[in-house]
Amino acid sequence: MSAEKITLTLPDGSAREFPAGATPLEVARTIGERLAKAAVAGEIDGAIVDLRAPIRRSGKFRVLTPRDPEAGVVIRHSAEHVLADAVERLFPGTIIDAGRQDHAEKFQYDFRFPRGFTPEDLEKIEQEMARIVKEARPFERKVVTRTQAAAIFKNRKEEIKLVRLADIPEGDEITVFQHGEFVDLCRGPHVQRTDQIGAFKLIDTSGAYFKGDERNEMLQRIYGTAFATRDELDAYFAKIEEARRRDHRRLGKDLDLFSFSPLAPASPFFHPKGALVYNQLLAFMRSLYVKYGYQEVITPQLFDAELWKTSGHYFHYKENMFFSEVDEHEFGLKPMNCPSHCVLFGVHAHSYRELPLRIADFGRLHRYERSGVVQGLTRVRSFCQDDAHIFCMPSQIGQEVSSLFDMMFEVYGTFGFSEPVIYLSTKPEKAMGDPALWESSEAQLEKCLKERGVPYTVNAGDGAFYGPKIDFVVHDAIGREWQLGTIQLDWNLPERFKLAYVGEDGGEQRPVMLHRAVLGSVERFFAVMLEHFAGDLPLWLAPEQARVLPVSDKFLDAARAVKSRLVAAGLRADVDERSEKLGAKIRDGELGKVPVLLIVGAREAEAGGASVRVRHRGDLGSKTLDEIVAAMTTTTKQRALNPWPEAQ
RNA sequence: GCUGGCGUAGCUCAACUGGUAGAGCAGCGGAUUUGUAAUCCGCAGGUUACGGGUUCGAGUCCCAUCGCCAGCUCCA
Numbered sequence: 001m002s003a004e005k006i007t008l009t010l011p012d013g014s015a016r017e018f019p020a021g022a023t024p025l026e027v028a029r030t031i032g033e034r035l036a037k038a039a040v041a042g043e044i045d046g047a048i049v050d051l052r053a054p055i056r057r058s059g060k061f062r063v064l065t066p067r068d069p070e071a072g073v074v075i076r077h078s079a080e081h082v083l084a085d086a087v088e089r090l091f092p093g094t095i096i097d098a099g100r101q102d103h104a105e106k107f108q109y110d111f112r113f114p115r116g117f118t119p120e121d122l123e124k125i126e127q128e129m130a131r132i133v134k135e136a137r138p139f140e141r142k143v144v145t146r147t148q149a150a151a152i153f154k155n156r157k158e159e160i161k162l163v164r165l166a167d168i169p170e171g172d173e174i175t176v177f178q179h180g181e182f183v184d185l186c187r188g189p190h191v192q193r194t195d196q197i198g199a200f201k202l203i204d205t206s207g208a209y210f211k212g213d214e215r216n217e218m219l220q221r222i223y224g225t226a227f228a229t230r231d232e233l234d235a236y237f238a239k240i241e242e243a244r245r246r247d248h249r250r251l252g253k254d255l256d257l258f259s260f261s262p263l264a265p266a267s268p269f270f271h272p273k274g275a276l277v278y279n280q281l282l283a284f285m286r287s288l289y290v291k292y293g294y295q296e297v298i299t300p301q302l303f304d305a306e307l308w309k310t311s312g313h314y315f316h317y318k319e320n321m322f323f324s325e326v327d328e329h330e331f332g333l334k335p336m337n338c339p340s341h342c343v344l345f346g347v348h349a350h351s352y353r354e355l356p357l358r359i360a361d362f363g364r365l366h367r368y369e370r371s372g373v374v375q376g377l378t379r380v381r382s383f384c385q386d387d388a389h390i391f392c393m394p395s396q397i398g399q400e401v402s403s404l405f406d407m408m409f410e411v412y413g414t415f416g417f418s419e420p421v422i423y424l425s426t427k428p429e430k431a432m433g434d435p436a437l438w439e440s441s442e443a444q445l446e447k448c449l450k451e452r453g454v455p456y457t458v459n460a461g462d463g464a465f466y467g468p469k470i471d472f473v474v475h476d477a478i479g480r481e482w483q484l485g486t487i488q489l490d491w492n493l494p495e496r497f498k499l500a501y502v503g504e505d506g507g508e509q510r511p512v513m514l515h516r517a518v519l520g521s522v523e524r525f526f527a528v529m530l531e532h533f534a535g536d537l538p539l540w541l542a543p544e545q546a547r548v549l550p551v552s553d554k555f556l557d558a559a560r561a562v563k564s565r566l567v568a569a570g571l572r573a574d575v576d577e578r579s580e581k582l583g584a585k586i587r588d589g590e591l592g593k594v595p596v597l598l599i600v601g602a603r604e605a606e607a608g609g610a611s612v613r614v615r616h617r618g619d620l621g622s623k624t625l626d627e628i629v630a631a632m633t634t635t636t637k638q639r640a641l642n643p644w645p646e647a648q
Numbered sequence: 649g650c651u652g653g654c655g656u657a658g659c660u661c662a663a664c665u666g667g668u669a670g671a672g673c674a675g676c677g678g679a680u681u682u683g684u685a686a687u688c689c690g691c692a693g694g695u696u697a698c699g700g701g702u703u704c705g706a707g708u709c710c711c712a713u714c715g716c717c718a719g720c721u722c723c724a
Contacts, residue, residue: 115652116651116652116653117652118652119653203718204652204718204719205651205652205653205718205719206651206652206653206718206719206720207650207651207652207719207720208651208719208720208721209650209651209720209721212720212721213721214649214650214720214721214722218650218651218720219651219720220651220652221651221719221720223718223719249716249717253659254659260715260716261715262697262714262715262716265714265715320722320723365724367723367724369722369723370649370650370721370722371649371715372649372650372651372719372720372721372722373649373721373722373723375717378723378724379722379723379724380724383724385724483723483724484724486724517724519724520724521724523724524724525724549683549684551681551682551683551684552681552682552683553681553682554681554682579680579681579682580682580686580687581680581681581682581683581686581687582682582683582684583682583683583684583685583686583687584682584685584686584687585684585685586683586684586685587684587685587686588685588686589685590685591685597684599683599684601682601683602683603683611683611684613684618684619684
């Protein structure tokens with residue numbers, strides 16, 4: 001064993017031999033004492049490993065120091081242990097559970113504590129953590145047997161840890177990490193000493209179910225974050241602040257787009273301006289429906305429970321539906337459009353020549369969402385989707401999915417979202433239908449993805465109850481992920497509704513159904529888009545595209561004439577008729593995020609034009625009305641992101 | 649639904665340990681006639697979310713309800 005050697009390739013390209021089982025720390029020492037001292041973790045072939053964990057195989061190796069962004073997760077993970085240590089010091093007898101899996105941004109620890117932690121508690125805990133950090137306690141890593149681990153935690157009366165220990169699969173290596181008095185069951189990796197945690201801050205507390213299961217006891221959770229430096233910590237909070245500034249609930253109120261009332265919880269009221277934006281989104285999708293061959297329909301809201309029994313929603317989705325009783329019949333508000341489209345498909349006899357039949361519906365949907373989960377426009381009880389169902393022959397699935405990819409990319413590109421990341425979600429636990437059908441459906445979607453040649457990730461068990469799906473996730477202007485479009489393959493509903501078309505051979509065939517939405521929920525998309533643009537909507541979406549600002553009341557008539565001209569050209573414009581100073585009107589226009597401000601004074605009134613001021617870009621000088629109308633019309637028609645052509 | 653926090657004028661926020669609600673902006677009226685991010689003066693605006701309770705007295709303390717926020721769980 002001791003004779004075995006491994007080869008590590010260092011970042012400078014050099015390869016060195018080490019005895020198998022050498023630790024990253026030992027390797028770091030051979031490179032340089034200062035590096036070893038600064039080290040927070042090792043990295044082998046891209047995987048972060050603890051400095052004290054023996055390396056058993058050859059690979060690309062490097063030492064991570066606080067300067068490497070990758071070191072953050074190790075620092076946060078270590079700060080997590082310091083948090084638990086501080087809580088144990090301040091509140092002896094507190095039973096600790098476990099930390100966080102994902103340390104990309106935050107750390108957390110769950111505690112069994114008789115009450116919620118208060119802000120004062122957090123302050124004290126932070127101070128205690130600062131003390132522990134300053135003490136520069138070394139982290140020690142120990143490999144222990146199951147019995148030894150059990151003894152440690154039994155001795156410490158950490159009963160939850162014993163449950164966690166029992167969850168570790170037989171045969172896995174069990175490690176504990178200790179710094180000072182504090183010991184925890186942990187895989188690591190951790191920094192060398194607590195003082196390598198450069199800057200940290202506790203963020204918030206909340207309740208959290210043990211093992212994330214609501215049938216279990218609720219523990220008290222503390223969240224925090226940590227970075228190598230104060231600057232990084234500050235940048236993190238600046239990012240949070242930026243997200244707050246963009247919060248669609250804030251913008252919706254400020255820009256008078258929508259509101260909520262306790263009389264209709266979680267159901268938005270779109271104000272005139274908001275409704276205008278909303279309808280522009282629908283108009284955009286309708287224009288694509290022409291291009292991609294869809295037919296739009298309008299279907300009922302309320303259906304006899306029989307429909308939901310046939311579709312399976314009555315058995316798989318009932319807890320999310322609103323029901324009421326009429327004429328001694330149970331009726332349910334639709335949470336999805338698919339069953340009514342199946343009814344619609346069944347109205348006529350269909351020939352294979354008509355397929356694929358693409359049926360679109362902006363029908364209002366109602367879903368009961370538990371009171372604790374609703375949030376702004378992103379999670380509501382009343383909404384609509386840019387929904388469509390494609391009835392086609394099995395042989396047409398490939399071309400339909402391919403065409404959907406084109407549509408998705410076209411839509412997301414229009415808003416300037418990143419190239420979507422694609423996920424394939426497979427059979428969930430609560431699934432309907434023949435497992436063999438599921439398998440072949442999943443295989444078909446996978447085949448489409450491969451043929452298209454796009455990278456994707458499999459999300460096992462995340463499919464809809466009636467079929468597997470492909471999801472599209474985009475990143476917004478500040479890098480946050482949003483799941484938008486979805487394509488779901490469904491053999492079940494056509495079967496349950498006994499849908500059929502007459503095939504080439506004259507025999508009855510069963511169509512397959514594709515459920516798809518590009519924006520997803522229009523309400524949710526509205527929120528995502530608003531935050532993405534920080535309220536600065538592109539011209540085609542702006543409720544008020546231009547505002548005419550007379551320099552003084554003397555030019556009111558000239559200003560009204562400019563507005564009339566724009567309105568006649570199909571643009572949305574208004575006049576600021578208040579007898580305010582120009583500066584005030586400009587300020588209000590900018591704050592109101594109006595894309596184009598048109599200033600009319602003596603010079604412009606005489607020349608018959610206006611001085612153009614573009615949002616966030618300032619004064620572009622005087623233009624004729626023809627130029628202004630032409631520029632704005634073009635930008636609107638093109639659905640350009642920029643409110644005014646760049647070259648001007 | 650669960651844990652914790654919050655709810656004062658249209659908006660943003662004040663009101664020490666319980667002592668009888670106040671400011672800015674917005675609105676309205678008037679003056680001003682303005683050239684690229686806030687003109688001045690005045691007026692009006694609140695059963696302090698809602699319903700109980702404790703108290704001589706409740707925005708403030710207690711209970712219940714509704715809603716909102718951060719999480720948990722769930723999800724478009």
